[in-house]
Amino acid sequence: MKYPNGGQPWGYVSATDFALLRLSPTPTLGMRYRKVDPVTPFVMSGLKKLIQELHRRSLWQVLGIYLAGGWVVLQLVDTLAGALNLPEWAPPLALFLLIIGLPVVLATAFVQLGVGPRGADRVLADAPSDGTPPGEASIEGSEAPERRGVPTAAHRLLTWRNAVAGGTVAFALWGIAAAGWLLLGPGYQGSRRSGSERPSVAVLPFANESAAGAEDAAFFANGLHDEVITRLHKVGGLRVISRTSVMQYRDAVRNVPEIGEELGAGAVVEGGVQRAGDRVRLNIQLIDVATDDHLWAETYEERLTADNIFAIQADIAQQITSRLQSELTPEERVLVEDRPTENLEAYEFFLRGIEPQEDRYSESDLLFAAQMFNEAVRLDPGFAVAWARLAEAQIELFWFYDRTAERRVLARQAVERARSLAPDHPEVLHAVGQYYYHIELDYERALRELELALDRVPSDSRVLMSLGAARRRMGLLEAGTEDIRRAFDLDPNSARIALNLGASYQMLRDDDLAARSLARATELSPRWARAVGYAALHSLYQSADGEAAITQLRAAETAGLRPSDDPFLTLAWIRVLVQRREYDEVIQRIDSGAWGLVDGQFSYLPPSLIKAQVLQLKGDPGPAAREFEAAVRVLEQAAADAPDDERVHSSLGLAYAALGRRDDAMRAGERAIELMPRSRDLFRAVYREDDLARIYAAVGEEDRAIDAFSALLVAPTYLRAAFLRLDPRLERLRANPRFMELLDQN
Numbered sequence: 001m002k003y004p005n006g007g008q009p010w011g012y013v014s015a016t017d018f019a020l021l022r023l024s025p026t027p028t029l030g031m032r033y034r035k036v037d038p039v040t041p042f043v044m045s046g047l048k049k050l051i052q053e054l055h056r057r058s059l060w061q062v063l064g065i066y067l068a069g070g071w072v073v074l075q076l077v078d079t080l081a082g083a084l085n086l087p088e089w090a091p092p093l094a095l096f097l098l099i100i101g102l103p104v105v106l107a108t109a110f111v112q113l114g115v116g117p118r119g120a121d122r123v124l125a126d127a128p129s130d131g132t133p134p135g136e137a138s139i140e141g142s143e144a145p146e147r148r149g150v151p152t153a154a155h156r157l158l159t160w161r162n163a164v165a166g167g168t169v170a171f172a173l174w175g176i177a178a179a180g181w182l183l184l185g186p187g188y189q190g191s192r193r194s195g196s197e198r199p200s201v202a203v204l205p206f207a208n209e210s211a212a213g214a215e216d217a218a219f220f221a222n223g224l225h226d227e228v229i230t231r232l233h234k235v236g237g238l239r240v241i242s243r244t245s246v247m248q249y250r251d252a253v254r255n256v257p258e259i260g261e262e263l264g265a266g267a268v269v270e271g272g273v274q275r276a277g278d279r280v281r282l283n284i285q286l287i288d289v290a291t292d293d294h295l296w297a298e299t300y301e302e303r304l305t306a307d308n309i310f311a312i313q314a315d316i317a318q319q320i321t322s323r324l325q326s327e328l329t330p331e332e333r334v335l336v337e338d339r340p341t342e343n344l345e346a347y348e349f350f351l352r353g354i355e356p357q358e359d360r361y362s363e364s365d366l367l368f369a370a371q372m373f374n375e376a377v378r379l380d381p382g383f384a385v386a387w388a389r390l391a392e393a394q395i396e397l398f399w400f401y402d403r404t405a406e407r408r409v410l411a412r413q414a415v416e417r418a419r420s421l422a423p424d425h426p427e428v429l430h431a432v433g434q435y436y437y438h439i440e441l442d443y444e445r446a447l448r449e450l451e452l453a454l455d456r457v458p459s460d461s462r463v464l465m466s467l468g469a470a471r472r473r474m475g476l477l478e479a480g481t482e483d484i485r486r487a488f489d490l491d492p493n494s495a496r497i498a499l500n501l502g503a504s505y506q507m508l509r510d511d512d513l514a515a516r517s518l519a520r521a522t523e524l525s526p527r528w529a530r531a532v533g534y535a536a537l538h539s540l541y542q543s544a545d546g547e548a549a550i551t552q553l554r555a556a557e558t559a560g561l562r563p564s565d566d567p568f569l570t571l572a573w574i575r576v577l578v579q580r581r582e583y584d585e586v587i588q589r590i591d592s593g594a595w596g597l598v599d600g601q602f603s604y605l606p607p608s609l610i611k612a613q614v615l616q617l618k619g620d621p622g623p624a625a626r627e628f629e630a631a632v633r634v635l636e637q638a639a640a641d642a643p644d645d646e647r648v649h650s651s652l653g654l655a656y657a658a659l660g661r662r663d664d665a666m667r668a669g670e671r672a673i674e675l676m677p678r679s680r681d682l683f684r685a686v687y688r689e690d691d692l693a694r695i696y697a698a699v700g701e702e703d704r705a706i707d708a709f710s711a712l713l714v715a716p717t718y719l720r721a722a723f724l725r726l727d728p729r730l731e732r733l734r735a736n737p738r739f740m741e742l743l744d745q746n
Contacts (some may be wrong), residue, residue, distance in 0.1 A: 223351025
C-alpha cells in the first residue's frame with residue numbers, strides 16, 4: 001500500500017517535517033502534509049540577522065579600534081627591538097599575538113555589546129534555540145534561560161575584564177621572552193654577569209696584515225687602533241679598557257674569553273689592517289667574552305683619505321656602541337664623528353707620535369713624540385688635537401727632564417694654540433688641565449678643566465689619572481686615590497697609573513698596597529727609570545737598612561738603566577747608598593761624572609752639595625767645607641734666576657746650615673715652606689718640611705726639628721720612623737731622648 005506522504009503511514013511525522021509543520025497553518029484531519037527545503041530559509045534568515053547584529057552592536061568600530069591599537073603596539077615593539085637589539089623574531093611574535101587576540105575581542109564585543117534592553121538576552125529571547133516564534137512558549141512549554149536572566153557560559157567567559165587580562169598576559173609573555181633573550185640569549189651578556197653598570201669592551205691591537213716591507217704599515221695599524229679606542233672613550237654608556245692595557249696582547253696567541261677575563265671586559269674587539277698604496281682594508285669583529293659568539297663583524301675597504309679613515313673610525317665606534325646596547329647622546333655623536341684634520345700626511349705624523357708618548361716614558365721618547373706632533377701642526381696649523389698632544393709632550397718634558405724657561409714657553413704656546421682652535425674638545429681640555437697642573441701649579445684651575453674633559457670622555461683613564469693627581473696635590477688624598485684606582489681599573493696594564501697609585505698609597509701609609517702597586521709598575525715597565533727609583537725608595541723607607549732597595553737598584557743597573565736616566569732614580573741611588581754608609585761609592589760616581597745635577601720636581605741638588613754632605617758624614621770636614629762653599633755659589637745663582645723655586649731655597653738652607661750660617665739657613669728653609677705650603681701642594685710640601693727639619697737639627701734647633709718630624713710622621717708623607725732611626729744625617733739628633741721617644745711611638 002502506498003502512502004501519499006512519501007512512504008510513511010498517515011499520522012507519522014519525521015522530526016524535520018515536524019519542525020516545518022509548525023511553520024504551516026494548523027493542520028486539519030485529512031489534510032495532506034507538504035514536504036519543503038529545511039535549510040535555505042533558516043540560513044538566509046540567520047545571515048540577515050547576523051549582519052543586522054554586527055551593525056547594531058558596533059563591531060565595525062571595535063574592529064577599527066583594535067586594528068589602530070595593534071598598529072601602535074607594533075610600532076612600539078619595533079622601536080624596542082631596535083633599541084635593545086632584540087632578535088628578528090620579536091616583532092613577528094607580537095604580530096602573532098595580535099592576530100590571536102582579534103577573534104577573542106570580536107567575540108567578546110558580540111556578547112557584551114548586546115546586553116541590556118536590546119542586548120544579547122533580548123536577541124536570544126527573540127530567536128530561541130527551539131524555534132518558538134517570538135512571544136510564544138517553547139515546545140517544552142518553559143521559558144528560555146536568558147529570558148529568566150540566567151547568564152550563559154559565553155556570558156561568563158567572554159567579558160571585557162577577561163579580554164583585557166588575556167591581552168595583558170599575552171604581551172607579558174612577549175616581554176618575558178624578550179628579557180630572557182637579553183639575559184640568556186646570544187646577545188651581549190658580559191657586563192651583566194660581571195655586575196658592571198656599563199657594558200665593558202676591550203679593543204685588542206689591530207694586526208698588521210699588509211705585505212712585507214709595506215712602508216709605515218705597522219705604525220698605521222697601531223694608530224688606527226688607538227684612534228678607535230679614543231672615540232669609544234667618548235661614549236658615556238661604555239666602559240672602555242685603555243690602550244696600554246691591551247697592548248700586551250699585540251703579538252699574543254689570542255683566546256678571547258681568557259683575554260676578556262684578564263681585562264675585566266664583557267666584549268672584545270679584534271681587527272686587522274691591510275694597507276696597499278692608496279687603499280686600506282680593515283676587518284673588524286666584536287666578540288662576546290662569555291659565549292665567544294660574534295656580535296658584529298664588518299669589512300671596510302676604501303681609498304686612503306682622511307675623510308674615509310675618520311668615517312671608518314666613527315662607524316666602528318657607533319656599531320660597537322649599538323651592539324653593546326648603549327646609545328650615543330647628540331653631544332657624544334658629534335665627538336665620535338669628529339674629523340680633526342683634512343690632511344692625511346699630517347694625520348700620519350700625528351699617529352707616529354702617539355705610541356712613544358703613551359707607551360714609553362723616557363726623555364728621548366717624549367722628544368720624538370714632540371717632533372712628530374710638530375710636523376703634524378706644521379702641515380696643518382688648524383689641527384687642534386695635534387697641538388694638544390704637542391703641548392702634553394712639552395709639559396711632560398718640563399716636569400720630568402727639562403725644567404728650563406724655554407721648555408715652559410713651548411708648552412704654553414702649544415696649549416694656547418690648541419685652546420684657540422677647539423676650546424671644548426676633550427683632548428684640548430686635558431692638555432689645558434695638564435698645563436695648569438705641571439707648569440703653573442694651579443691645581444684648582446687644573447681640576448676644573450679636567451672635570452670638563454671627564455664629562456666628555458668618562459672612561460678615559462688618562463683624564464681620570466690626571467684628575468686624581470690634581471686632587472691629591474690639593475690635599476684631597478682619599479678622593480684623588482679613588483680616581484686613580486678607577487683609572488687603574490680601566491687600564492690595569494699602565495705602568496704610569498700603577499706608579500701613581502703606589503705613590504698615593506704610600507702617602508696614605510698603606511705600605512703593603514703601595515709596595516704591590518709599585519712592583520706592578522716595574523713589572524709592566526722594567527726599563528722605566530722613574531718607576532725603579534720610586535720602588536727602591538719605598539723599599540728603603542720600609543726596611544730602613546736599604547738591603548732590598550740596593551738589590552733592586554743594582555739589578556736595574558745591570559739591565560742597562562743608568563741613574564742619570566731619571567732624576568728620581570739618581571735620588572734613589574743617593575739616599576740608599578748614604579743610608580747604607582757606602583760613601584766612597586757616592587763620591588766615585590760624582591767624580592766620574594756619572595751623576596750630575598739632580599733636577600726633579602722634588603729636589604734640586606748640585607753634585608757639589610751631594611759630595612759635601614757625604615764628605616761631612618765620612619768625617620772629612622775640610623774637603624766638605626770647600627764643597628759646601630761651591631754648592632752655595634751655585635745655589636745662590638739659581639735662587640737669583642728663579643726666586644720662587646722652593647727646591648733651590650731648601651738646598652741652599654742645607655748648605656748654609658753645614659757652614660754654620662744659622663740664620664741664613666733657617667731663613668732659606670722657612671722661605672721654601674712659604675713658597676710651597678701644604679695648602680698649595682701636599683706632595684711637594686712634605687719634601688720641604690723634611691728639609692727644614694734637617695736644617696733645624698743641623699743648626700742646633702733640636703726642639704724645632706723634633707716638632708717638625710713629629711708633624712711629618714702623622715701627616716701624609718713618604719717618611720717612616722724606621723728610616724729616621726737609621727739615617728746617618730740625624731746621628732746627633734738621636735742623642736735627644738725626646739726624639740727617640742717620638743720614633744718609638746711611631
